[in-house]
Amino acid sequence: NAGVTQTPKFQVLKTGQSMTLQCAQDMNHEYMSWYRQDPGMGLRLIHYSVGAGITDQGEVPNGYNVSRSTTEDFPLRLLSAAPSQTSVYFCASRQGGSNTYNEQFFGPGTRLTVL
Amino acid sequence: KQEVTQIPAALSVPEGENLVLNCSFTDSAIYNLQWFRQDPGKGLTSLLLIQSSQREQTSGRLNASLDKSSGRSTLYIAASQPGDSATYLCAAYGGSQGNLIFGKGTKLSVKP
Numbered sequence: 383n384a385g386v387t388q389t390p391k392f393q394v395l396k397t398g399q400s401m402t403l404q405c406a407q408d409m410n411h412e413y414m415s416w417y418r419q420d421p422g423m424g425l426r427l428i429h430y431s432v433g434a435g436i437t438d439q440g441e442v443p444n445g446y447n448v449s450r451s452t453t454e455d456f457p458l459r460l461l462s463a464a465p466s467q468t469s470v471y472f473c474a475s476r477q478g479g480s481n482t483y484n485e486q487f488f489g490p491g492t493r494l495t496v497l
Numbered sequence: 498k499q500e501v502t503q504i505p506a507a508l509s510v511p512e513g514e515n516l517v518l519n520c521s522f523t524d525s526a527i528y529n530l531q532w533f534r535q536d537p538g539k540g541l542t543s544l545l546l547i548q549s550s551q552r553e554q555t556s557g558r559l560n561a562s563l564d565k566s567s568g569r570s571t572l573y574i575a576a577s578q579p580g581d582s583a584t585y586l587c588a589a590y591g592g593s594q595g596n597l598i599f600g601k602g603t604k605l606s607v608k609p
Contacts, residue, residue: 424586424599424601425599432595438594479595480595484595488543
């Protein structure tokens with residue numbers, strides 16, 4: 383199993399540009415999520431999904447969109463990039479949907495810089 | 498709202514020392530708690546998951562404990578090695594959706 387994969391590894395955007403961060407998992411996990419990690423702030427939840435077709439907002443959802451059309455993929459879209467979105471983005475997945483609390487696995491991250 | 502705190506933010510020890518990393522949480526109604534390791538510029542590696550019904554979980558030189566009544570978890574590392582140098586994160590599961598809430602981590606440095 384490849385686990386949780388993320389592309390790209392690095393990305394530089396200009397303010398106002400849009401892009402999609404890709405996340406895929408091959409473990410047939412129902413739950414997937416996106417976090418951002420910033421110095422001094424720790425990891426904060428952006429959006430999550432408890433199964434295909436179901437998504438919800440986390441702690442810091444503004445400026446980001448998600449969709450979950452398949453179990454395997456959970457892309458994160460930046461609609462109009464801002465310098466405040468410069469961060470490291472992590473995708474994660476675990477077995478089970480809502481009301482389950484199994485071990486969560488993380489991807490290697492995408493380092494995004496917005497100029 | 499669940500909050501997770503890790504103290505100290507940084508810790509430096511000589512090789513071979515046994516050490517304890519601390520994690521506290523505000524809402525004792527957590528489900529499970531997970532410890533991670535993060536190397537510089539890398540993703541998070543899961544170390545241990547403690548179920549809410551357990552008090553301890555062990556993997557090799559690592560032992561994690563969970564005390565829900567006091568709102569605390571500890572990660573014990575035996576016979577530390579320079580390769581243990583990394584940031585250690587704890588995260589508590591809360592709520593009906595099974596989201597993880599993270600502490601800010603303890604940066605561990607093990608000196609040869």
